[in-house]
Amino acid sequence: MASRGIIPVLVLGIGISFIQAPVIYAEGTGTEQERIPLVGSEAAVLIDADSGVVLYGKNAEQPLYPASITKIVTAIIAIEEGNLGDIVTVSKEARHEDGTRVYLAEGEQVTLEKLVYGMLINSGNDAATAIAEHMDGSKEAFAERMNRFVQENVGVTHSRFTNPSGLPDPEMVTTAEDMALIARYAMRNETFRKIVSTKSMPWNGQEWQSELVNHNKMLWNYEGANGVKNGYTTAAGNTLVTSATRAGVDLIAVVLRASGSELAYSDTAKMLDYGFADFYAKTFFHENEEYVREDESAAVKWTADKAITALVPNGTNPGSVVSQDGEVLIDTPYGEQSVGSLTETDRVEKKASEDSRTASERTGTEETGKHGNRALWLALAAAGLVLFWGWLRKRRRRRRNRSYGRRDGWR
Incomplete structure (x- = not known):
């Protein structure tokens, strides 16, 4: 009787544990969730850069505007599909590009490598346009290359790029998860890693001599941060993609549509802290x-x-x-x-011949069984006919005997 009372209690306890277990991975409050980041940005994701596994997500697949984190795509294409030693002649369109610039002059000749540095460190829209025109003749043609590249090389399908810099366009969208995977791909390239981790560099241009200071404040404010890019437009809000490494663990965090730069940085720091503190590396093979x-x-x-x-x-x-x-x-x-x-x-x-032989043997066995059953029934039928014939002969003999008796006067 005692065991009958124990079993329901055990079942109830197991059921409660299964119901409660997933809560630790969701946003909320409570003792089991105090370490889970409460992110204020509209969309965010944290991934393991080694495996690509998502460790945290909030609206991670929601399409939103990317702003200047678009330049991550432009840069990795220039590095992998261009020649960084090429001399690029700056066009009039690049010279007069909107937004943040490195103040390129029309007709100025700059190496492709220097343009990538200016685009990633100082977020130069003019540098992005010069790169696109050099590689494909126009921003529109380069945007087609961008979309092919992220689909075929990275494997993301929820992003669409229409220009190389991230300037506002209603048709240009990405997701937090897509950008994390794009950054993961890019950070595997040593040249890209070197550029996005550069905090400052001198800039000696034809019309502008200065020192470029990386706009990504995470490089100074977060231990282990080593890239990659921030962005802002009125339509996109603040966007930020960050890579960080501690004790051999590589993480990538993305926030989209933060209401301010401080929120973007604080949300990112929360996610990275969570990733470094609450996970461990398990070897599966x-x-x-x-x-x-x-x-x-x-x-x-x-x-x-x-x-x-x-x-x-x-x-x-x-x-x-x-x-x-x-x-x-x-x-x-x-x-x-x-x-x-x-x-x-x-x-x-598994060879077809062996399968055929097995099937043939199986068919032969079945046929043998069929023939054996037929012979048995035939034998039984023959025996029945013999018995029936014997009975008929005996019956006829008795009738003849009776007839003889009547003829002899038997009554």
Whole structure:
């Protein structure tokens, strides 16, 4: 009787624990949520730069205006698809571009590399236009390249860029998650990392001699910050993309449509603090570790080219599954996410001939069974006919005997 009372209590306790567990990952108040960042910006996201896993999100897929963080895309294209040693001749349109500039002169000749520095450190819209015109002849043609690049190289699909600088355009939108993934891609390039982490540099232009000071205050105000770009327009509000590294952990934080620069910086710091303090790196596959996945058609061996790790919440120990394509997937508070991919190193197909032989043998067995059953029924039928024939003969004999008796006068 005592056990009957214990079982409902245990079930109730387990049910409560499952109901309460996800709360730790949501915004709110309470002892279990005190460390969760309360973000005031309209949209925000924090990702593990190594795996790409989302650690925190608020309206992370909401389309919003990017402002000057657009220049992250322009810069990585110039670095990867251009020649930084090229000499760029500044056009009249670039010279008279709207917004923040590095005061390029019409006809001035500048290296592509110097333009990238001026665009990222001082947010020069004139430098962005000069880069676009040099690479594709016009801002419109370069914008087409931008959209192809982020879709094909980065894999984001919710962003649309219409100019290289981020100047207001109703059709130009991005999301916090897209920008985090774009920054993650860009920060893998050493040249890009070097430029966005540069705090200041001398600028000796034809019409402007000065010292450029990086507009991203996180480089001075947050320990471990090493990039990447801030932005502002009236329509977009304040936008900020930040990369930071501590103790070998790389994080990327994005905020969109903050009501002021201080809110953008404080929201970013909260998310980064949360990422560094409340997560640990778990290894799901070690380098060269193998995994065999078998299905009806083949047995496939997958191998990890490098260790696959991801940040997971402290106090948790999630498992992983490997998809048919070799993706390593884990369950997170923000759904199932990929933490990396394995490489196919061997495949053993289940041969069709063996399958055919097995099917043939199975068919032969079935046919043998059918023939055996038929022979049995035939034998039984023959035996029945023999018995029936014997009974008829016996019956006729008795009738003849009776007839003989009557003829002999038997009554």
